Amino acid sequence: MTPPKLKNGTMRIVALGGLGEVGRNMAVFELDGKILIVDCGVLFPEEEQPGVDLILPDFSYIEDRLDDVVGLVLTHGHEDHIGAVPYLLRRQPDIPLIGSTLTLALVEAKLAEHKIKPYTLAVKEGDIEELAPFECEFVAVNHSIPDALAVHIRTEAGSVLHTGDFKMDQLPLDGRITDLRHFAKLGEEGVDLFMTDSTNADVPGFTTPEKEIGPTIDQYFANSTRRIIVASFSSHIHRVQQVLDAAEKHGRRVAFVGRSMVRNMSIAAKLGYLSVPEGILVDIKKVDDYPDNEVVLMSTGSQGEPMAALSRMANGDHQIQVGDGDTVILASSMIPGNENAVFRVINGLLKLGADVVHKGTAKVHVSGHASAGELLYCYNIIKPNNVMPVHGETRHLIANGKLAEETGVDPERVLLCEDGSVVDLRDGVARVTGQIECGYVYVDGSSVGEISETDLKNRRVLGEEGFISVVTVVNRQTGQIVSGPDIHARGVAEEDQVFKDIKPKISKALTEAIQDTQEHTTHQLQQIVRRTIGSWVSRKLRRKPMIVPVVVET
Secondary structure (H helix, E strand, O other): OOOOOOOOOOEEEEEEEOEOEOOOOEEEEEEOOEEEEEOOOOEOOOOOOOOOOEEEOOHHHOHHHHHHEEEEEOOOOOHHHHOOHHHHHOOOOOOOEEEOHHHHHHHHHHHHHOOOOOOEEEOOOOOEEEEOOEEEEEEEOEOOOOOOEEEEEEEOOEEEEEOOOOEOOOOOOOOOOOOHHHHHHHHHHOOOEEEOEOOEOOOOOOOOOHHHHHHHHHHHHHHOOOOEEEEOOOOOHHHHHHHHHHHHHOOOEEEEEOHHHHHHHHHHHHHOOOOOOOOOEOOHHHHHHOOHHHEEEEEOOOOOOOOOHHHHHHHOOOOOOOOOOOEEEEOOOOOOOOHHHHHHHHHHHHHOOOEEEOOOOOOOOOOOOOEHHHHHHHHHHHOOOEEOOEOEOHHHHHHHHHHHHHOOOOHHHEOOOOOOEEEEEEOOEEEEEEEOOOOOEEEEOOEEOOOOHHHHHHHHHHHHHOEEEEEEEEEOOOOEEEEEEEEEEEOOOOOHHHHHHOHHHHHHHHHHHHHOOOOOOHHHHHHHHHHHHHHHHHHHOOOOOEEEEEEEEO
16 A cells, blocks of 8 residues: 655654564654654575675665655664664665764774675763654663663654664673663653554563573583583674683683674773773684683674674684584574574584584573563553554564553554565554555675576575576578587486487477477477476476576577
8 A cells, every 4th residue: 555645733743664573673763754764774684595795674764855864773783783884874864873982883893894884873861862853862771782872753743752672681790780760750751652662562471581691601601611602693792792701710811712702802802891801812713722621712603693703603614623522502592483493503513522502502602672561661660642563573563562452552543564574654543554665685796686586496496406508509591400409417317318218299289389480489489398398307207406407509
């Protein structure tokens, strides 16, 4: 449904990602001809997207109006919220970036790799910034990365509270809790639309405090007699801090493995978000100078990413060779869709003789997202007029919506949206008024947006079913086949000899078509070859490979 023309005094909210998926978070707010963006993240590819590096939000909705963007608010520094910023700023480098000190430092380092120097505005909890028709007030929230912020957006059309990612850890490592007093104050003022993190909405109770992981990590450090490898997100500063503390206690040195881990921890230490004990860090090139029982490797690759350090260790093609007695701790949860990749890494490490510890076997990870009990608290404190669950798969969004209804929010005011849904807010009422086209934009090497779903389908066919080429030279005048058909296959059968029975059938079908009174084009002749060999391969070999027929006329 095409949305109506936006009226003056009405605020339009469009999610360009993050609804129906865990990642690619991006929300666009439009009022009186001006645009405010909250977050601009990436989604990591799944197995059915072979060769894809990253998936971006679809910028086409705002591409022609980037001059109207008054700011991009970044709630925190995780890739699913900042990873697509370079691709947006390639189109419009002067869009102001607003966020906390750590968030901006992480995104600036990322932009430097793209040779983009942004205009930034650092904010902290309690700050209020006027961005044209949008007044943004920032609220401290606790998450699995320091310096996360929620944003409250005041406008003439109504107010919106966007939580970003958050949880309500009451004993955080850095002492910075989600500011429920500030939430309550905003609730008393009146929140017209509450856009809240849904990732753990289907998990009962409360999220486990981060500090409860410490004793488990300490136990494995005490009992391990060889090297310890800990894999985590490269931005999980709290987790790295616990590893550094345990290493210091047990007399081990720590080496960071993975470019993003080295970069992010350097930034965190420089800004004071990571406390590094004196002399504990060593260069990855010098770890062999220390006994195995004095080494800890803090690595990327906890999600089974093929090119990340841990995956390469599991495949045996990394400078760090995992062996008998090494302990590998996967200190993160599995992002939905990454399960198979993670289990492949686990199996590879086990084959090499390592002891692998993960969330399923020990308390080595807690979530960074609020569970159902915490979300109920927020609904009761804020008492929003309308609710729009964000950040999560469909099951998470639905569960979050039901929590809102349980606290008394009118079911008609709970908006369960998907990417591209258009929500209009006016006079305290939010309604879904339309849908825009909002697809996946694939980054594949240096190309952005050039890979289509058809390309991915072809890649899947090539990978799963194989490839057959058939080359035939024909003479139109004599109606005879001059050469071929020559058949070459990859990934279909052990030997090309298997195709000897189908060659005469291809020759016959082509000869009859050439000699037919109705003249066939070259393309039509190629399709005859495709159908002939395709039906035979399907029946005989039970496969559906990619078939490339080539007919050359002499």
